[in-house]
Amino acid sequence: MKLKKYQxxxxxxxxxxxxxxxxxxxxxVFIINIFEEIRFAEKYNADIFYTLYLSxxxxxxxxxxxxxxxxxxxxxxFYLSLxxxxxxxxxxxxxxxxxxxxxxxxxxxxxxxxxxxLFFYSFSSNxxxxxxxxxxxxSNNNEYLAIVKNDGxxxxxxxxxxxxxxxxxxxxxxxxxxxxxxxTDKYFKxxxxxxxxxxxxxxxxxxxxxxxxxxxxxxxxxxxSYVYNSSFKGEIISNLxxxxxxxxIYELHKLSIDYLKIGYSNTxxxxxxxxxxxxxxxxxxxxxxxxIIISKLxxxxxxxxVIIFGIFISVLVYYLNYFxxxxxxxxxxxxxxxxxxxxxxxxxxxxxxxxxxxxx
Numbered sequence: 640m641k642l643k644k645y646q647x648x649x650x651x652x653x654x655x656x657x658x659x660x661x662x663x664x665x666x667x668v669f670i671i672n673i674f675e676e677i678r679f680a681e682k683y684n685a686d687i688f689y690t691l692y693l694s695x696x697x698x699x700x701x702x703x704x705x706x707x708x709x710x711x712x713x714x715x716x717f718y719l720s721l722x723x724x725x726x727x728x729x730x731x732x733x734x735x736x737x738x739x740x741x742x743x744x745x746x747x748x749x750x751x752x753x754x755x756x757l758f759f760y761s762f763s764s765n766x767x768x769x770x771x772x773x774x775x776x777x778s779n780n781n782e783y784l785a786i787v788k789n790d791g792x793x794x795x796x797x798x799x800x801x802x803x804x805x806x807x808x809x810x811x812x813x814x815x816x817x818x819x820x821x822x823t824d825k826y827f828k829x830x831x832x833x834x835x836x837x838x839x840x841x842x843x844x845x846x847x848x849x850x851x852x853x854x855x856x857x858x859x860x861x862x863x864s865y866v867y868n869s870s871f872k873g874e875i876i877s878n879l880x881x882x883x884x885x886x887x888i889y890e891l892h893k894l895s896i897d898y899l900k901i902g903y904s905n906t907x908x909x910x911x912x913x914x915x916x917x918x919x920x921x922x923x924x925x926x927x928x929x930x931i932i933i934s935k936l937x938x939x940x941x942x943x944x945v946i947i948f949g950i951f952i953s954v955l956v957y958y959l960n961y962f963x964x965x966x967x968x969x970x971x972x973x974x975x976x977x978x979x980x981x982x983x984x985x986x987x988x989x990x991x992x993x994x995x996x997x998x999x
Contacts, residue, residue, distance in 0.1 A: 696770035699763035708953035714929035752919035913978040931992035
């Protein structure tokens with residue numbers, strides 16, 4: 640279907656504003672992140688090159704997180720541009736109502752939002768993964784590693800003398816079940832193997848229960864309780880898996896299945912996935928909300944106050960989402976409600992605003 644001239648013009652203008660605001664925020668995020676990476680570089684005596692490199696790797700992921708607010712601010716500048724050139728009045732006088740403009744922006748936002756979800760998120764998550772891997776190489780020199788696979792949790796840690804490979808079939812924040820700890824020297828010569836039914840990992844001094852130790856001479860010792868000194872505890876291990884922005888959608892689904900296999904809660908992953916799936920609708924609602932606000936508040940003519948007001952609205956929406964997510968994580972609200980309830984509230988507000996626009 641061939642687009643009419645006004646549709647092409649509006650689409651082009653909004654896209655340009657969105658790209659411009661995105662670029663501005665990317666630069667801001669990049670610059671702000673540099674200060675964080677400078678502290679990291681100073682701590683680990685890294686070259687200045689890594690400060691810029693790490694900032695670049697992390698910036699797309701941070702930008703993706705604030706895209707709902709970029710849409711809100713972009714549509715405000717879009718409307719101001721039309722108003723400054725008296726193009727709103729020209730469009731309205733030719734039978735193109737604000738309602739038609741909003742509907743066109745809604746379709747355009749849906750297309751852009753779908754593209755951001757399918758392509759930009761995968762791109763940013765890959766860069767985020769490289770970002771974390773690079774920082775880990777500096778911070779621990781590969782001495783510590785924890786991953787989840789189909790057959791359970793695997794941990795590698797080492798000190799000056801020994802390397803420890805730990806495997807557990809089940810894991811939660813406080814306990815490991817069916818634990819095997821393999822101790823080798825630096826040349827991977829087997830020193831001992833420890834097996835235990837359970838391990839309490841609240842602290843770094845793991846309490847192993849019903850443990851059996853097989854040494855390098857083949858001698859077996861059994862203990863009802865045995866203490867293993869680790870570099871990890873339950874909280875630390877959980878935090879290693881908390882940065883879900885470094886995984887694409889396929890990897891998130893796979894990790895969710897693996898979590899269930901080892902008995903670890905996948906609530907955070909479900910919430911994260913639902914947030915991703917809701918993003919195109921979130922973008923649409925923020926675009927509509929921004930248009931309604933700027934079209935109704937005629938007093939806002941300064942670009943500076945547009946930014947300030949946009950940030951204020953963005954903060955309110957952010958805390959609404961954050962509070963709802965906390966309730967979902969803590970089990971107060973079902974997962975789906977915790978993600979979609981704030982969007983439902985925004986939808987109702989936008990629906991009222993659109994009706995007012997349509998009446999005018």
